Amino acid sequence: MNASHLVEMATRSVGCSECVIELALAWTVTTRPYISGTRGLARWALTTDKVVRETVGQNGSTSEHGFLWTKSRGVASPTAEGREQMVIRYSSNTRTLNRSTSLKYFSPSLGQEGVGPLGDLVLKEGEEKGSKSNAVKSARIGERAQEALVKGLETLSELDEISTMGKGQTLLMLDPGLDIWAEVQGDEHRVAVRPLGRRAWHLAVLTGLNDVTLAVSDIEGLLGLSKRGAQVLLARMEAGNPVLVQKVRQGRTFVYEIRFASVLRAGGDYWDNAYDRANIRKARAAKDRVIQETSARRGTGAGYIAYLHSTANPKRAEYLAASPLPADADGAWVALVEAGDELALYEHLVAQEAEAGAVPDTVEALAAEGEKGTQIVSTPPGQPAQGSLVAAVVSPELLAAMRKRIIAKSYR
Incomplete structure (x- = not known):
């Protein structure tokens, strides 16, 4: 897995609240490239197949925010032979980069002296960006948010595999398909009492699942939310786990200590249920198998x-x-x-x-099995015989039997 792609998609999502679903799908196919099919993508990105179909672009094109390239939208068909799976990939602006690429590549102005690793995210008013490295041209984030983002991107740049050991644990808990990132409540297979939601997952990605201290305005800039939206997110995260978010006074204002690492990484409150969360996904996969078996039967x-x-x-x-x-x-x-x-x-x-039974391989064999009363006639005068074919006038009952045999052989 190319860790630089994780850094790129996180950078491009700063300040873009509308692209979270695309980000989740792009994250899924980047970390698990073997995933395909509408239902598979929906399950692993913790969304619905309808949302997946509405999010991806047309065949050979990119999605609205440019995160996804659609190789095939798939084809629905009543027959198994006519069906095709949906196949999407992350649409990178830096496909020629190798795994060791520095963070500084992800901004066109990084080669200039004095420009930090966030590049055009902190451009001054009136300046224009030279590429689509970020989703929103007007994205502006404060110094505190910049520090959190830089640290988060550095963490993401070191993640190249999912595992339960070492740095791979971080990528495991950033999987958008985990129930803790669910947007809605009421899942019968859910372990998390109160899921944190998709916006919390976006914030966790941008911060690299590190412990950070942010103000409401910082979250507004990072996620592209309104002040009210940022406050609602913090309230939901605090309700989900009181240890996760702590409000503290800093001078004459308040900031929030968000303890992603302490709660979600190994040893944290939610990490203890990591293997149970895998079973949750298996339960969802079992439901999908029933749907797939039904589709195969109807094919x-x-x-x-x-x-x-x-x-x-x-x-x-x-x-x-x-x-x-x-x-x-x-x-x-x-x-x-x-x-x-x-x-x-x-x-x-x-x-x-x-x-x-099976359909006979030749016309002669089928004619030989004709029911009593079937009249076999020769080729009409004046018309040459065509190979070994036999022209036959058959009864309606034999025609019905022929159709039944054809169905039996063709649709097995």
Whole structure:
């Protein structure tokens, strides 16, 4: 994993409250490049597949804030062969950099003497930035926030693997898929009594999960929030864990000691449940597997027909009105359709397919299995025979049997 990309995406997100979802997805695919598929991305970034689809760009383009490059949005299809997974990657401005790149690279003005590692984040009023290294052109942060950010970027620059040992612990706890960074409450598999939320995760990323002392105005500048938004975030973090945030007087003003390292790193209150948090994600993955198995089943001929006739189909009534069952339909099938149990319908169709057997490999073999009364005729006069094909006039019953065998072989 290229640690310089972590530094770059953190720098670009300063002052950009609107790009947090993109940042979470970019962080996920950078730290875990094997993740793909809409549901996989949603689970690992702790969001929904709908939000993922709305966030990524079109095929071959970048997302709104430029954090994500979309190789493929994926393709939805009722058949397994027609489906494609979503594949996205982090869109870096510095793709030619190697892992040892200095922090100073991430600003176009760093080569000038006297310019610190934050570069254009601290430009004076009236000056313009030369690249999109940060999400908001007008980002301004105070000296205290600058110090916290510099320390955080230095920490991120040293992280190149996720592990439970050494520096890898920091990257493990900065995983946006952990329940402590959940935006909503009520998850039945959640360990954290009160999750800290996505904004707290953004702040943890920018500070490198270090203990910092910040004022409300510092948080406003770092996260791009209003004063009210910063106050709400601090209140939520304090409610989530009273040890995490402490309000202290500094001169004539108040500042907040945010103890990310003390609480979230090894030995902290939340770190103790790190392995339980892995089990939480496994529980969410189990739910995803059920969804994937359902999609795979519905990708077969029998599964798709069963879905259309089941109560799981929200447009079942419309479908049955447009395609009513024939008057002479099999009684067992009619009863199953009335019950609307998708699995029962599917198993019934699969049993019929198995009973019908495989589709014969040649026309001659199929014609030889024709039911009694089937009339086989020769090639009409004046028309040359085409290879070994046999022109046949078959009964409706044999045609129905042929269709059943074709379905049985094609959708397995």
